[in-house]
Amino acid sequence: MKHLLTTKELTRDEAELILDVTEQMAEAVTGREVPKLPALRGRTVVNLFFEDSTRTRTSFETAAKRLSADVVNFAAKTSSISKGESLRDTALTLQAMGADAVVIRHPAAGAPQRLTEWIDGAVLNAGDGTHAHPTQALLDAYTMKRRLGAIEGRTVAIVGDILHSRVARSNVWLLSKLGANVRLVGPPTLLPKDIDEWPVEVGYDLDASLKGVDAVMMLRVQRERMHAAFFPTANEYARLYGLDERRLRLLPDHAIVMHPGPMNRGMEIAATVADSPRATITEQVTNGVWVRMAVLYLLLTNGASR
Ligand code: CP
Numbered sequence: 001m002k003h004l005l006t007t008k009e010l011t012r013d014e015a016e017l018i019l020d021v022t023e024q025m026a027e028a029v030t031g032r033e034v035p036k037l038p039a040l041r042g043r044t045v046v047n048l049f050f051e052d053s054t055r056t057r058t059s060f061e062t063a064a065k066r067l068s069a070d071v072v073n074f075a076a077k078t079s080s081i082s083k084g085e086s087l088r089d090t091a092l093t094l095q096a097m098g099a100d101a102v103v104i105r106h107p108a109a110g111a112p113q114r115l116t117e118w119i120d121g122a123v124l125n126a127g128d129g130t131h132a133h134p135t136q137a138l139l140d141a142y143t144m145k146r147r148l149g150a151i152e153g154r155t156v157a158i159v160g161d162i163l164h165s166r167v168a169r170s171n172v173w174l175l176s177k178l179g180a181n182v183r184l185v186g187p188p189t190l191l192p193k194d195i196d197e198w199p200v201e202v203g204y205d206l207d208a209s210l211k212g213v214d215a216v217m218m219l220r221v222q223r224e225r226m227h228a229a230f231f232p233t234a235n236e237y238a239r240l241y242g243l244d245e246r247r248l249r250l251l252p253d254h255a256i257v258m259h260p261g262p263m264n265r266g267m268e269i270a271a272t273v274a275d276s277p278r279a280t281i282t283e284q285v286t287n288g289v290w291v292r293m294a295v296l297y298l299l300l301t302n303g304a305s306r
Helices: 012-029 055-066 087-096 111-115 134-148 166-177 234-241 281-300
Strands: 044-049 070-075 101-106 122-128 155-159 181-185 201-203 215-218 256-258
Touching: 012 134, 012 166, 012 281, 044 055, 044 087, 055 070, 055 101, 055 122, 055 134, 055 281, 087 101, 087 111, 101 111, 101 281, 111 122, 122 134, 122 281, 134 166, 134 215, 134 256, 134 281, 155 166, 166 181, 256 281
Parallel strands: 044 070, 044 101, 101 122, 155 181, 155 215, 181 201, 215 256
Antiparallel strands: none
């Protein structure tokens, strides 16, 4: 594994290795007075973000710094890209500066793959269009493993705007590979046309689909990617597909509530549910740092070929 572009292309062994090293990273750093390891001293990690981000960008930055790497944050809005510079020329510039890893978020699906043609270092996909967000799925899987004890045999419902969700796609491939049963639930207009080819069950009735789940993952309604009316009103969406307190009571006692963030409180998830003890939303953010430490470590030290 030289790059991390999608979860679809990870083998089960590679995915399990990442989750194991994630656990080791968490154990190595938690409780230390200085939460840093020297593993990537002298290495340079570039954060190249063409789309807004709160969690992913800061999480990669924190992860790289905890491994003692040098971090360069490169925001497209304040770079020469705003003057028309191409992705290829930007990549060649980063290559000339000796980037060991480039973390890229881009609105176009496939942009991280293109970057691998121009960069000698590792490329890590931090979200490309509606295509993939592999580290989000890995941190979700790690959170489930910690909270539920295992992933094999567990049932996970992913609810809402599946059509526009790179998080849903990456979770489907990863969780099914790790032996989970994945249920996708949403309005027919927000499910992809090729869903029959995915390794999932599909449901349209949220109340029925919550029965027997171990985890429910609510997805953000991505209005910025919607160029048509996919549902009548926000209230109608919340009534049919929002996770409110009544629906929370339909879940088995041990089941957890997940959301990748950012959230539309009051739409796909009620504020009281997002803030309830059943929700793992901030824990997912914490776990994201360990996962990104593991991935950076494995890619930059050839640990993935262990
Ligand atoms: N979950 C996620 O990708 O969040 P950001 O857009 O804030 O990075």
